[in-house]
Amino acid sequence: GRFLSWSANGDLRLWSADGALLALLTGHTDWVVSALALSDGRFLSWSNDKTLRLWGGDGAALAVLQGHTGLVVSALELTDGRFLSWSDDKTLRLWDGDGTFITAFTGHTDSVQGVLELSDGHFLSWSKDRTLRLWNTNGTSLAVLGHTNAVNGALVLADGRFLSWSRDN
Numbered sequence: 168g169r170f171l172s173w174s175a176n177g178d179l180r181l182w183s184a185d186g187a188l189l190a191l192l193t194g195h196t197d198w199v200v201s202a203l204a205l206s207d208g209r210f211l212s213w214s215n216d217k218t219l220r221l222w223g224g225d226g227a228a229l230a231v232l233q234g235h236t237g238l239v240v241s242a243l244e245l246t247d248g249r250f251l252s253w254s255d256d257k258t259l260r261l262w263d264g265d266g267t268f269i270t271a272f273t274g275h276t277d278s279v280q281g282v283l284e285l286s287d288g289h290f291l292s293w294s295k296d297r298t299l300r301l302w303n304t305n306g307t308s309l310a311v312l313g314h315t316n317a318v319n320g321a322l323v324l325a326d327g328r329f330l331s332w333s334r335d336n
Contacts, residue, residue, distance in 0.1 A: 171210060173199035179212055181226045190226025205244050213239035219252055221266045230266030237278070245284050253279035259292055261306070272306040281320055291329060293318035299331055 168184035177195035179202060180188060197215035204210055208224035219232035219239055237255030244250055248264040259272035259279055277296035284290055289309065290302040295317040301310040316335035324330055 171202055171204065173202055173212060175199075177214065177216070179210070179222070179226075181210075192220075192222050192226045192228070194220055194228055194231070200239060201241060203242060203244060206248075211242055211244070211250060213242055213252060215239075217254075217256075219250070219262075219266075232260075232262055232266045232268070234260055234268055234271070240279060241281065243282060243284065251282055251284070251290065253282055253292065255279075257294070257296075259290070259302070259306075261304070270306040272300075272302050272308070274300055274308045274311075277317075280318065283321060283323060285323060291321060291323070293321050293331060297333070297335075299329070 170182050173179040175198040177197055179192035181190040183189055195214040195216050199212055199214050202210055202212040210222040213219040215238050217235045221230040223229055235254040235256050239252055239254050242250055242252040250262040253259045255278040257275045261269040275294040275296050277294050279292055279294045282290055282292045288304055293299045297314050299312040299318055300308050302308055314333035314335050316333050318331055318333045321329055321331040
């Protein structure tokens with residue numbers, strides 16, 4: 168019944184279902200791009216300040232995830248409780264559930280635009296660099312798939328194949 172909002176001023180606000188302010192989450196130093204409610208009740212937010220922040224369900228600051236050198240585009244919670252983030256800095260970063268950095272995935276040559284966690288534990292990312300990349304969990308690129316313009320998205324079909332779309336029509 169609660170909801171979370173965020174702003175260009177770097178703050179997030181936790182609200183009750185009836186609109187009462189429950190907590191002000193401060194710490195980001197630039198606009199908050201987005202946030203994610205985690206399966207255990209915590210929150211993960213990311214910002215133009217190049218960080219992600221982990222918050223308790225009550226809004227208490229738990230961890231600052233630093234390492235990206237560009238705007239954090241987005242993040243997802245993995246099935247095992249870890250986090251994967253991606254950025255304009257051309258990397259993906261894997262974090263433990265407590266916010267500890269594990270490894271960086273490098274290989275894209277432009278901003279990473281999205282990532283999917285696959286049922287076999289691998290990851291599929293896509294980028295403005297015109298490619299999709301298949302990764303294993305330790306950050307090794309297993310395959311590179313290409314378009315002739317920036318890749319806008321992808322999904323996994325029921326039979327395990329990938330469908331991607333791009334600005335190349």
